[in-house]
Amino acid sequence: MREERISLSQSGGYRRDSESQPPYLYPEYESTRLRAPGRPLVILPHTLSELTGPVYGHEKVGTLDHDLTRQHVGEPLGERIIVTGRVLDGDGRPVRNSLIEAWQANAAGRYAHHGDRHPAPLDPNFTGAGRCLTDSEGRYRFVTVKPGAYPWGNHDNAWRPAHIHFSLFGPAFATRLVTQMYFPGDPLFEHDPIFQSVSDPKARQRLVSRFDLSATEPEWALGYSFDIVLRGCNATPVENHG
Amino acid sequence: MKPGSGSTPSQTVGPFFHLGLLREDWSRLVKLDHPSAIRIHGTVYDGAGEVVPDAMLELWQADANGHYAHPEDDREGSPPEDGSTGFGRCGADDAGHFEFVTVKPGSVPGPGGGESWQAPHINVSVFARGLLKRLVTRVYFSDEDEANTADPVLASIEDPDFRATLVARAEDGGYIFDVHLQGENQTAFFDV
Numbered sequence: 001m002r003e004e005r006i007s008l009s010q011s012g013g014y015r016r017d018s019e020s021q022p023p024y025l026y027p028e029y030e031s032t033r034l035r036a037p038g039r040p041l042v043i044l045p046h047t048l049s050e051l052t053g054p055v056y057g058h059e060k061v062g063t064l065d066h067d068l069t070r071q072h073v074g075e076p077l078g079e080r081i082i083v084t085g086r087v088l089d090g091d092g093r094p095v096r097n098s099l100i101e102a103w104q105a106n107a108a109g110r111y112a113h114h115g116d117r118h119p120a121p122l123d124p125n126f127t128g129a130g131r132c133l134t135d136s137e138g139r140y141r142f143v144t145v146k147p148g149a150y151p152w153g154n155h156d157n158a159w160r161p162a163h164i165h166f167s168l169f170g171p172a173f174a175t176r177l178v179t180q181m182y183f184p185g186d187p188l189f190e191h192d193p194i195f196q197s198v199s200d201p202k203a204r205q206r207l208v209s210r211f212d213l214s215a216t217e218p219e220w221a222l223g224y225s226f227d228i229v230l231r232g233c234n235a236t237p238v239e240n241h242g
Numbered sequence: 243m244k245p246g247s248g249s250t251p252s253q254t255v256g257p258f259f260h261l262g263l264l265r266e267d268w269s270r271l272v273k274l275d276h277p278s279a280i281r282i283h284g285t286v287y288d289g290a291g292e293v294v295p296d297a298m299l300e301l302w303q304a305d306a307n308g309h310y311a312h313p314e315d316d317r318e319g320s321p322p323e324d325g326s327t328g329f330g331r332c333g334a335d336d337a338g339h340f341e342f343v344t345v346k347p348g349s350v351p352g353p354g355g356g357e358s359w360q361a362p363h364i365n366v367s368v369f370a371r372g373l374l375k376r377l378v379t380r381v382y383f384s385d386e387d388e389a390n391t392a393d394p395v396l397a398s399i400e401d402p403d404f405r406a407t408l409v410a411r412a413e414d415g416g417y418i419f420d421v422h423l424q425g426e427n428q429t430a431f432f433d434v
Contacts, residue, residue, distance in 0.1 A: 031372025050311035054329035103262025
């Protein structure tokens with residue numbers, strides 16, 4: 001693995017990808033109004049501080065941490081699903097041995113979190129948090145139940161489409177990503193400002209998993225594929241263009 | 243090379259990230275009895291000056307000798323100090339307050355990896371409900387005047403008051419670093 005590493009310090013670092021990303025201020029998402037910075041961002045060159053990042057040890061991830069259906073005495077209620085895919089960089093290379101953390105509501109649309117006031121039932125057999133490391137091909141796999149949609153106070157009759165939160169590190173500080181995975185064909189997409197905050201329809205589509213019969217386990221669980229693409233590297237030095 | 247081809251968009255951590263991201267306490271990058279341990283703490287504020295209780299901060303830093311525990315830092319004769327990985331994570335409490343225990347990092351190479359050096363600093367990611375993507379800032383240290391003056395990243399910020407938002411104030415046993423997401427006292431944030 002080491003020999004494939006590009007010496008990033010000698011290159012232009014990681015590519016910026018603002019076209020794919022939501023803005024900070026998206027007034028339809030109410031909470032952005034007082035939290036989005038008003039002053040322009042300062043361009044940060046990619047120094048060693050940005051080209052390095054946390055390396056997570058294998059020893060810390062338990063063998064069942066990826067399985068959200070086996071964290072309690074009994075099995076959680078809901079539709080059992082497998083969520084699997086690859087983590088790639090923007091150049092199509094696998095992101096290996098990298099930590100993924102995930103969390104979600106239960107099948108009724110309720111988080112096991114003291115702050116969640118939605119009057120849907122908690123499930124004593126479901127916490128809704130998992131983690132795993134990508135393998136040598138960048139592949140990961142979670143076993144869980146399909147989360148429910150839930151109401152939130154953003155606007156009148158606001159509902160979040162069903163989603164699973166994903167947190168990824170990738171190889172460097174610059175590649176850190178927190179996102180949400182959605183399910184195909186959700187009728188709530190067009191009403192959800194968090195999903196709609198990504199203006200490019202193609203980029204938005206990358207947040208939606210794909211039903212994948214081949215990931216399904218017969219007589220047991222449906223399967224969804226969700227590939228996650230982190231930023232790619234600038235292949236050539238950025239100087240000498242003048 | 244197509245800039246931005248195909249990356250997955252960021253989405254907010256939402257208000258319930260504690261469930262997935264704060265199951266372990268990662269706010270102590272070194273042990274409390276580490277001889278050089280310092281406390282870095284502060285409060286996160288929104289544009290109305292209200293505290294932000296559902297924020298989370300992550301730190302990424304070099305060790306006291308200025309070395310990152312990462313393969314990209316392959317400078318010879320510079321093994322990272324034992325112990326800390328250089329990564330920290332802390333959720334704000336109900337008062338919007340966070341607190342890390344760490345060591346002050348050493349100076350690290352500047353842009354281009356050549357002769358320039360950066361003042362001791364810690365990279366910070368801020369996550370919260372209402373942030374569709376993370377905010378990135380840096381902690382510099384008020385007792386590093388000389389190094390701060392020579393720092394190329396600080397120097398790239400012309401407004402001295404804006405620049406000063408990145409400098410944590412020394413106090414007994416550590417530093418104070420408040421984060422203002424918006425408003426008159428807004429912290430400087432970076433496009434990484």
